[in-house]
Amino acid sequence: MMIEDPYLGRYVTCVSARSTDKEILKKAQDGGIATALMVYALEQGIIDGTIVAGEGDRPWQSKPAVAMSREDILKAQGTKYNISPQISWLKEATRSYGLDKVGITGVCCQMQAVRKAQLYPINMRDIPGKVAFTVGLFCMENFPYKSMQSIVEDHAAQSLSSVKKMEITKGKFWVYTERGNVATVPLKDTHKYEQPGCHVCLDYVSNLGDISTGSVGSPDGWSTVFIRTKVGNEIWSRAVADGMFETKPIEEVKPGLDLLRKLAKEKIDKNQKTIEERKTFGVNKALRNPYA
Amino acid sequence: MTKVVEISPTTRHEGHSKLTLKVDDQGIVERGDWLSITPVRGIEKLAIGKTMEQVPKIASRVCGICPIAHTLASTEAMEASIGCEIPEDAKLLRVILHAANRLHSIALHNILILPDFYIPGTETKFNMFTKEEPARSVMARIARIREIGQTIGAITGGEAIHPSNPRIGGMYQNVSSRAKQKMADLAKEGLVLAHEQMEFMLEVIRNMQNRGFVEVGGKQIPIPKTLGYHNQGVMATSPMYGSSSLDEKPMWDIARWKETRPWDWYMGEVTIDLEDPSYPLGGTTKVGTKANPRMEACNGVPMYDGQPVEVGPRARLSTFKNFDEKGTFAQHIARQMEYPDCCYTILKCLDDLNTSGKVVADNIPLGDGSLGWAANEAPRGTDVHLAKVKDGRVLWYEMLVPTTWNFPTCSRALAGAPWEIAEMVVRAYDPCVSCATHMIVLDEENKIVAQKLMQW
Ligand SMILES: Cc1cc2nc3c(=O)[nH]c(=O)nc-3n(C[C@H](O)[C@H](O)[C@H](O)COP(=O)(O)OP(=O)(O)OC[C@H]3O[C@@H](n4cnc5c(N)ncnc54)[C@H](O)[C@@H]3O)c2cc1C
Ligand code: SF4
Numbered sequence: 001m002m003i004e005d006p007y008l009g010r011y012v013t014c015v016s017a018r019s020t021d022k023e024i025l026k027k028a029q030d031g032g033i034a035t036a037l038m039v040y041a042l043e044q045g046i047i048d049g050t051i052v053a054g055e056g057d058r059p060w061q062s063k064p065a066v067a068m069s070r071e072d073i074l075k076a077q078g079t080k081y082n083i084s085p086q087i088s089w090l091k092e093a094t095r096s097y098g099l100d101k102v103g104i105t106g107v108c109c110q111m112q113a114v115r116k117a118q119l120y121p122i123n124m125r126d127i128p129g130k131v132a133f134t135v136g137l138f139c140m141e142n143f144p145y146k147s148m149q150s151i152v153e154d155h156a157a158q159s160l161s162s163v164k165k166m167e168i169t170k171g172k173f174w175v176y177t178e179r180g181n182v183a184t185v186p187l188k189d190t191h192k193y194e195q196p197g198c199h200v201c202l203d204y205v206s207n208l209g210d211i212s213t214g215s216v217g218s219p220d221g222w223s224t225v226f227i228r229t230k231v232g233n234e235i236w237s238r239a240v241a242d243g244m245f246e247t248k249p250i251e252e253v254k255p256g257l258d259l260l261r262k263l264a265k266e267k268i269d270k271n272q273k274t275i276e277e278r279k280t281f282g283v284n285k286a287l288r289n290p291y292a
Numbered sequence: 293m294t295k296v297v298e299i300s301p302t303t304r305h306e307g308h309s310k311l312t313l314k315v316d317d318q319g320i321v322e323r324g325d326w327l328s329i330t331p332v333r334g335i336e337k338l339a340i341g342k343t344m345e346q347v348p349k350i351a352s353r354v355c356g357i358c359p360i361a362h363t364l365a366s367t368e369a370m371e372a373s374i375g376c377e378i379p380e381d382a383k384l385l386r387v388i389l390h391a392a393n394r395l396h397s398i399a400l401h402n403i404l405i406l407p408d409f410y411i412p413g414t415e416t417k418f419n420m421f422t423k424e425e426p427a428r429s430v431m432a433r434i435a436r437i438r439e440i441g442q443t444i445g446a447i448t449g450g451e452a453i454h455p456s457n458p459r460i461g462g463m464y465q466n467v468s469s470r471a472k473q474k475m476a477d478l479a480k481e482g483l484v485l486a487h488e489q490m491e492f493m494l495e496v497i498r499n500m501q502n503r504g505f506v507e508v509g510g511k512q513i514p515i516p517k518t519l520g521y522h523n524q525g526v527m528a529t530s531p532m533y534g535s536s537s538l539d540e541k542p543m544w545d546i547a548r549w550k551e552t553r554p555w556d557w558y559m560g561e562v563t564i565d566l567e568d569p570s571y572p573l574g575g576t577t578k579v580g581t582k583a584n585p586r587m588e589a590c591n592g593v594p595m596y597d598g599q600p601v602e603v604g605p606r607a608r609l610s611t612f613k614n615f616d617e618k619g620t621f622a623q624h625i626a627r628q629m630e631y632p633d634c635c636y637t638i639l640k641c642l643d644d645l646n647t648s649g650k651v652v653a654d655n656i657p658l659g660d661g662s663l664g665w666a667a668n669e670a671p672r673g674t675d676v677h678l679a680k681v682k683d684g685r686v687l688w689y690e691m692l693v694p695t696t697w698n699f700p701t702c703s704r705a706l707a708g709a710p711w712e713i714a715e716m717v718v719r720a721y722d723p724c725v726s727c728a729t730h731m732i733v734l735d736e737e738n739k740i741v742a743q744k745l746m747q748w
C-alpha cells in the first residue's frame with residue numbers, strides 16, 4: 001500500500017534504521033544507510049558501481065566519483081556541505097567506466113535530474129535503462145565551496161583541514177574538529193551563503209529516489225528511511241532479511257515523523273513563496289518559475 | 293537514339309543525391325552523372341578563426357553517420373599542423389573507436405542493400421521488415437553487431453555518434469579496467485557474429501552475381517558481368533586506420549591532389565525524355581523536366597593524379613591485400629571481408645592497452661600555421677582533412693570526404709549498366725552524401741544565385 005503525503009511524497013514504508021556494519025558506522029554521517037545500501041547492492045550484483053560524492057582537491061571539497069568497490073564507496077562517507085555535481089558523471093559511468101547497472105547517491109534535486117534524464121534522455125543516450133538504484137538524501141540547502149569555507153573558517157573560526165564532521169541540526173551549523181573543538185554558527189548567519197537555486201526547491205526528502213534517507217526524525221546515530229519504489233522495496237527487504245540493518249518503526253522513535261513533516265512544510269512553503277515573488281520580480285520580466 | 297532518364301532522389305543510402313543518365317535504345321547507360329543534391333553546410337568556412345579544439349567537434353556535425361571518421365581525421369589534421377604526437381594508449385583508444393565504428397557501419401549498410409538481393413535459391417528479394425526467416429534472424433544479428441560496435445564506440449569515444457572523448461593531444465580520459473574487459477567480451481561475441489554475417493552476405497552476393505537477371509518495377513533486367521566496372525584508379529592509405537603528414541612514411545600525397553569544379557565535370561542542361569512510372573518508388577522524373585547537373589551538383593570533384601579515384605573497402609583490399617576483383621559485386625564482397633578485421637583490431641588494441649597509461653600529450657603546441665593533413669579510412673573510404681593552425685586558431689580547413697572522391701568515379705562506373713539497376717551501382721559505394729557536399733548554388737525558390745561560384 002502506497003502512502004501519499006503532500007510534504008513527504010509517496011512511499012511504501014518509513015522506518016528508523018542504522019547499519020549493522022561497524023566499519024560503515026564509524027564514519028557515517030548518521031546511520032550509514034546510504035553507504036550500506038550501495039555496498040549491499042554492489043555485492044549483490046544489483047549495481048556494478050555507484051556515483052558518490054567523493055573527495056575533491058581541497059579539504060572537504062566534494063567531487064563526484066564513480067565507485068566500483070566497497071572501499072571506494074566508504075571513502076565518500078559523511079556529508080559535505082558543498083555542491084557535488086553527481087549527474088555530470090552519470091553518462092561517463094556508462095562510458096569509460098563501463099557500467100551497465102549504475103547506482104546514484106545524491107540530494108533531492110539530483111534525484112529529479114536522474115528521473116528527468118531517464119524520461120527525456122537528451123545527451124543521455126542509453127542511460128534510462130542503466131539507472132539501477134538511486135538513494136536520495138534529505139536536503140534543506142547546500143552551499144558553494146567558498147561559502148562553506150567562509151562558514152567554517154570565518155564564522156566558526158575553525159581550520160577546514162582539521163574538521164572531522166559537519167552537521168546542520170537544531171537550528172545551527174555544527175563543526176567538529178579532530179582535536180575535539182565543537183563550534184556552531186546560527187543558521188540565520190548561514191542563509192546568505194546558500195546557493196540561490198535552493199530557495200526554489202520544493203523537495204525536502206528526495207521524493208524521487210528509490211529509497212531516501214536523512215537524519216531528521218530519528219535519534220542520533222540513526223537515520224530516517226523512506227522506502228519508495230518497487231526497486232527500493234525489493235532491495236530494502238532483502239538487505240534487512242540479510243541482517244544489514246537494525247530497524248525500528250518510525251512511530252516508536254523520537255522526534256519522529258512530525259518533526260520531519262514540520263521541516264518539510266517549512267521549506268516547501270517558504271520556497272513556494274519565493275517562487276511566487278519571483279513571478280513579479282524585475283521589469284516586465286518575471287524570473288522563470290522552475291516548476292511551471 | 294540517346295534519351296535522358298533521371299532517378300531523383302536515389303534511395304537507401306545516406307543523404308540526397310540523384311542520377312541523371314543518358315541511355316541508348318536498349319536502356320544501357322552511355323553517360324551517367326551521379327551528384328549530390330544535399331544542401332551544403334559550409335563547415336570549412338565555419339572553421340576559420342575557431343580554436344583547434346572546436347573545429348573537430350563542428351566538423352563531426354557534418355554527418356550523423358560518419359562523425360567518428362570526421363572527428364578523428366579533423367583532430368589529427370590539427371595535430372599534424374601543430375606537430376603534436378599523442379601517447380600510445382590514446383592512439384589505441386582511437387583505433388578501437390574507429391574499428392568499432394566500421395563494424396557497426398558495415399552492418400548498417402547490409403540493411404540498406406539487402407532489399408536489392410535475392411534470398412539464395414528463391415525468386416524472392418529480401419524484405420528486412422518481415423517476421424519471416426531468414427530476414428528475421430539476419431536482422432537480429434545485424435542489430436546485435438551494431439549494438440556491439442556502438443557500445444564499444446560509446447565507451448572509448450564517450451559517445452557513439454559525435455564522440456566526445458577525442459581531443460587535440462590524445463583523449464580526455466582512459467577507460468577503466470572494467471570497461472576494457474567489457475569491450476573485450478563484446479568484441480569476442482562480435483567476432484563470432486561478424487564471421488557468420490560475412491559468410492551469409494558472401495553467399496547472397498555470389499548468388500546474385502551468378503543470376504542473369506534482376507526484377508525491377510515488374511521487368512526483368514539483365515545484369516552485365518561488368519556491372520560497375522570503371523577504369524579509374526583506387527586510393528587507400530591503410531587497411532584499417534589511416535595516415536597523416538606526421539607519419540614517417542605518409543600514405544597520401546597532397547601534391548597529387550587537385551580540386552576541380554562540378555562545372556567542368558558534369559553534363560550541362562538536358563531535358564528528360566524517358567520516363568518510367570513503374571520504377572520504384574513512385575517512378576522516375578517526368579518527361580519534359582529540365583536537369584542541369586553541373587549547376588545542381590552540391591559536391592566538389594577532387595582528383596588524384598589528375599583523375600577521379602575510387603575509395604572504400606575494395607580500394608583498401610586491392611591496395612593492401614592484392615584483391616583483384618572489380619565492379620559492384622567486388623565492392624560488396626570487399627566490404628564483407630572487412631567485418632572480422634574490425635573485431636580482431638579491437639581485441640589486439642585491447643591487449644596492448646594500459647588502462648592506467650596517460651592519454652594526453654605533455655606538450656601540445658599551438659601551431660605556426662603549417663599545413664597538416666590526416667587521412668582516416670572511414671567505412672566508406674579515405675576521409676582526408678587538411679588544416680593550418682596558428683596560435684591555437686584554425687586559419688584554413690578542408691575536408692575531402694570519401695563520397696566526394698567516389699561521386700565522379702561512380703558516375704563513370706555507371707556506363708554499360710541498364711539504367712534500372714544504376715542505383716545498385718551507387719549503393720555499392722555505401723554513399724554518405726551529406727558529408728560530401730561542398731558548395732551551395734540554390735536560394736529558397738530553387739533559383740540559381742551563383743553561377744560558377746567557385747572560380748580559380
Ligand atoms: C547538502 C546536504 C544537505 C542535507 N540536509 C539535510 C537535512 O536538512 N536534513 C536531514 O535530515 N538530512 C540532510 N542531509 C542528509 C544527511 O546529512 C546525510 O547525508 C544522510 O543522512 C546520509 O547519511 P548516512 O549515514 O546514511 O550516509 P553516509 O554513510 O555518511 O554516506 C553519505 C552519502 O552522502 C553522499 N553525499 C555527501 N555529500 C554530498 C553532497 N554534497 N552532495 C551529494 N551527495 C553527498 C555521499 O556520496 C554518501 O553516499 C543533507 C545532505 C546533504 C549532502
Ligand atoms: S535544497 Fe534542493 S536544490 Fe538545494 S541542494 Fe538541496 S535538493 Fe538541491
Ligand SMILES: [Fe+2]
Binds near residue numbers: 306356358359726
Ligand atoms: Fe557521412
